[in-house]
Amino acid sequence: MTLFDTPYTVQVALDVPLDRCFDYIAPAPLPIGQRVVVPFGPRQLCGVVMGAGSLEPPAKLRPIQTVLDDLPPLPTAWLDLVKFASDYYLYPLGATLFTALPTRLRQPKAWQAKTDPIYRLTEAGKLSAHCSTRAPRQQALLDVLRQQPLSLSHAKQHYPTAAKLLEKWRGQGWVSVEDTATGEIPPLALGPQPPLTTAQTEVVQALQQTATGFSVTLLHGITGSGKTEVYLRRIAEVLAQGKQVLVLVPEISLTPQLEARFRHRFPHTPMVSLHSQLAEGERAQAWVAAWQQQAQLVIGTRLAVFTPLPALGLIVIDEEHDSSFKQQEGLRYSARDLAVWRARQTQIPIVLGSATPSLETLANVQSGRYRYLALNQRASGAPLPTVQLVDVRQQPLDAGLSPPALAAINHRLQQHELSLVYVNRRGYAPALACGECGWLAACPCCSARLVWHKPQQRLRCHHCGHQQRIPPACPSCGNVDLRPLGQGTQRLEEVLQQHFPSARIARIDRDTMQRKSGWDELLGKIARHELDILVGTQMLAKGHDFPALSLVVVLNADGALYSASYRASETLFAELTQVAGRAGRANKRGEVLIQTQLPQDRLYQALVKHDFQGYTQHLLQERQQLGWPPYCYQALLRAEAPQLATALAFLEQIYQDWHTQGEAYLFPPQPAAMTRLANRERAHLLWQAEHRNQLRTVMQALRPHLAQYARAYGQGLRWSLEIDPWEA
DNA sequence: AGCACGCCGACT
DNA sequence: GTCGGCGTGCTC
Numbered sequence: 001m002t003l004f005d006t007p008y009t010v011q012v013a014l015d016v017p018l019d020r021c022f023d024y025i026a027p028a029p030l031p032i033g034q035r036v037v038v039p040f041g042p043r044q045l046c047g048v049v050m051g052a053g054s055l056e057p058p059a060k061l062r063p064i065q066t067v068l069d070d071l072p073p074l075p076t077a078w079l080d081l082v083k084f085a086s087d088y089y090l091y092p093l094g095a096t097l098f099t100a101l102p103t104r105l106r107q108p109k110a111w112q113a114k115t116d117p118i119y120r121l122t123e124a125g126k127l128s129a130h131c132s133t134r135a136p137r138q139q140a141l142l143d144v145l146r147q148q149p150l151s152l153s154h155a156k157q158h159y160p161t162a163a164k165l166l167e168k169w170r171g172q173g174w175v176s177v178e179d180t181a182t183g184e185i186p187p188l189a190l191g192p193q194p195p196l197t198t199a200q201t202e203v204v205q206a207l208q209q210t211a212t213g214f215s216v217t218l219l220h221g222i223t224g225s226g227k228t229e230v231y232l233r234r235i236a237e238v239l240a241q242g243k244q245v246l247v248l249v250p251e252i253s254l255t256p257q258l259e260a261r262f263r264h265r266f267p268h269t270p271m272v273s274l275h276s277q278l279a280e281g282e283r284a285q286a287w288v289a290a291w292q293q294q295a296q297l298v299i300g301t302r303l304a305v306f307t308p309l310p311a312l313g314l315i316v317i318d319e320e321h322d323s324s325f326k327q328q329e330g331l332r333y334s335a336r337d338l339a340v341w342r343a344r345q346t347q348i349p350i351v352l353g354s355a356t357p358s359l360e361t362l363a364n365v366q367s368g369r370y371r372y373l374a375l376n377q378r379a380s381g382a383p384l385p386t387v388q389l390v391d392v393r394q395q396p397l398d399a400g401l402s403p404p405a406l407a408a409i410n411h412r413l414q415q416h417e418l419s420l421v422y423v424n425r426r427g428y429a430p431a432l433a434c435g436e437c438g439w440l441a442a443c444p445c446c447s448a449r450l451v452w453h454k455p456q457q458r459l460r461c462h463h464c465g466h467q468q469r470i471p472p473a474c475p476s477c478g479n480v481d482l483r484p485l486g487q488g489t490q491r492l493e494e495v496l497q498q499h500f501p502s503a504r505i506a507r508i509d510r511d512t513m514q515r516k517s518g519w520d521e522l523l524g525k526i527a528r529h530e531l532d533i534l535v536g537t538q539m540l541a542k543g544h545d546f547p548a549l550s551l552v553v554v555l556n557a558d559g560a561l562y563s564a565s566y567r568a569s570e571t572l573f574a575e576l577t578q579v580a581g582r583a584g585r586a587n588k589r590g591e592v593l594i595q596t597q598l599p600q601d602r603l604y605q606a607l608v609k610h611d612f613q614g615y616t617q618h619l620l621q622e623r624q625q626l627g628w629p630p631y632c633y634q635a636l637l638r639a640e641a642p643q644l645a646t647a648l649a650f651l652e653q654i655y656q657d658w659h660t661q662g663e664a665y666l667f668p669p670q671p672a673a674m675t676r677l678a679n680r681e682r683a684h685l686l687w688q689a690e691h692r693n694q695l696r697t698v699m700q701a702l703r704p705h706l707a708q709y710a711r712a713y714g715q716g717l718r719w720s721l722e723i724d725p726w727e728a
Numbered sequence: 729a730g731c732a733c734g735c736c737g738a739c740t
Numbered sequence: 741g742t743c744g745g746c747g748t749g750c751t752c
Binding site (some may be wrong): 729730731732733734735736737738739740 | 741742743744745746747748749750751
């Protein structure tokens with residue numbers, strides 16, 4: 001039989017930015033979801049079979065080159081998720097599918113499953129195996145083995161160099177090896193569980209009421225109220241049923257912290273973590289393990305929302321308000337929104353947790369779409385901190401610090417208590433200015449100031465990475481008196497050290513926390529009471545389980561209130577609520593001092609009164625009156641080019657052709673808030689509609705023409721379409 | 729997105 | 741005489 005006799009044709013999705021599938025001749029009927037290698041022009045690409053037959057068979061069909069039957073076809077539910085994301089975000093199907101796949105599986109070669117042998121204690125081992133008392137961790141591994149066989153990867157989670165140890169034990173006849181991972185899920189074992197508070201018990205019980213079927217629950221729990229413990233209880237029940245659980249966390253270095261807590265609670269549950277810092281091989285391994293049900297618990301950042309989970313029983317999104325759930329390039333998806341869709345598709349519950357829920361989620365609570373559960377008290381019983389405002393218009397400032405702030409820090413030093421000075425700027429000073437002519441050091445590539453980094457004696461752009469030496473004199477007038485403007489973490493550290501020479505100060509920002517170990521070292525020092533003052537950026541507002549502080553001083557936060565972005569006040573309020581939540585421990589009320597020029601602003605007044613509901617209601621009303629999200633739907637077309645004029649001309653053309661089309665309102669082209677970034681200039685076009693369908697209709701109609709519009713404005717032009725933009 | 733094909737400047 | 745610039749057009 002020759003190829004010409006083969007009647008089988010298939011539609012194949014490829015990793016190209018083209019909005020269609022390609023037809024190939026298959027050697028046999030292939031299942032949907034099958035990975036294949038196909039010729040595409042002069043190259044060979046990995047593809048995924050999306051359907052049988054071709055709609056309009058072109059004259060020149062080429063045959064599939066290889067069928068990659070190393071893995072079963074991708075599951076239908078997973079393909080449905082990909083199709084939904086492609087359709088919703090108006091992103092090509094192939095490109096969407098390949099972003100959802102780990103890099104290793106995007107390549108046109110077979111998947112090499114890592115052999116993961118299973119070790120089982122032999123009868124001899126059961127009788128005689130023991131370890132030296134000087135090796136308690138080895139003994140612990142042995143104790144686990146007494147209860148159940150362990151796969152090598154699982155054993156490594158208990159004891160990092162388990163491979164060598166298990167081989168040694170095999171030599172001694174204590175353990176035997178089986179070749180394949182069976183995917184058998186061990187019975188659930190629980191580590192020590194702390195008792196629940198009354199409030200936690202009530203929430204756990206309330207969550208049990210929606211244990212089956214689709215539901216979305218917002219768990220609004222103030223900092224320290226013990227949300228994680230609630231998740232753990234709920235997760236335990238789902239795991240006990242043999243189902244899988246997906247936990248999404250923000251993209252911060254704290255995934256390991258949470259992972260350790262989960263490991264401790266569910267010592268025998270096969271668990272994988274998925275985040276962008278994982279090596280490609282490891283990521284794919286974890287992904288396949290989840291797909292093959294060899295992993296029961298998946299903890300990951302936004303990309304983990306695309307993990308195939310055939311036995312999914314529960315999704316948890318921690319810190320649901322966090323902006324890192326939104327992908328900001330390529331397929332600009334919201335992992336939170338896709339997770340909710342997935343829960344509906346699978347007919348399972350999803351829990352969104354936060355101390356500062358987003359306005360979108362609160363609006364969904366108000367409209368009755370989401371359930372609302374709250375934890376209003378700290379699990380430790382600690383009272384909420386006192387929040388005081390310092391009106392800096394009436395205070396002499398020393399490098400940004402007011403006398404009351406210095407006095408408060410001093411007081412805490414006397415008491416040997418830990419203080420935090422929170423400032424939203426890293427570096428020494430956010431700008432360098434000439435005292436004579438007013439010149440400011442600006443980035444040559446961006447519309448941004450250069451930040452002075454003192455340890456390196458350099459000026460750095462925080463947007464594009466440009467750096468340069470500090471000029472000896474003003475390039476504009478020759479004056480040698482160049483001054484720092486404003487304060488960053490480095491300068492504050494310096495000034496605080498001058499004020500309090502004996503204080504032990506640590507700086508916490510992206511510069512000092514670059515190394516993975518940085519965070520552990522810091523937490524260790526805090527635990528050993530080796531620090532007096534912390535100087536930190538918003539990195540601190542994002543952390544879970546940060547040790548309690550006695551005093552939090554917030555400097556210079558007002559900027560957000562002048563911001564053009566309508567989201568700025570929501571974000572600032574959430575951020576300050578989160579840092580303020582770090583103050584206070586069980587036996588002692590914490591203190592928060594906020595320096596501001598606008599003490600009368602509702603935002604600060606709400607912080608003083610701990611009035612989250614009141615302020616977010618105010619913001620929601622404001623958004624409703626102005627017709628902003630979540631009370632409208634938006635789409636944003638971004639354009640960038642070496643020249644702003646190019647980007648604007650492209651958008652102007654589309655504006656002219658489309659502003660009268662459909663029922664969505666189209667605003668005229670606008671330069672982006674930060675127009676110049678890394679030597680490219682950016683602008684955008686915003687559509688807004690009251691109903692999602694009005695927006696979809698227009699965007700679906702426009703989408704196929706975008707490439708043609710772009711072609712007319714030269715190859716330097718790049719564009720991208722964003723549905724539900726984070727900010728416009 | 730790649731990658732080839734296709735027509736105009738400075739080089740062994 | 742060629743090597744190579746990147747404009748434009750296609751990929752089942």
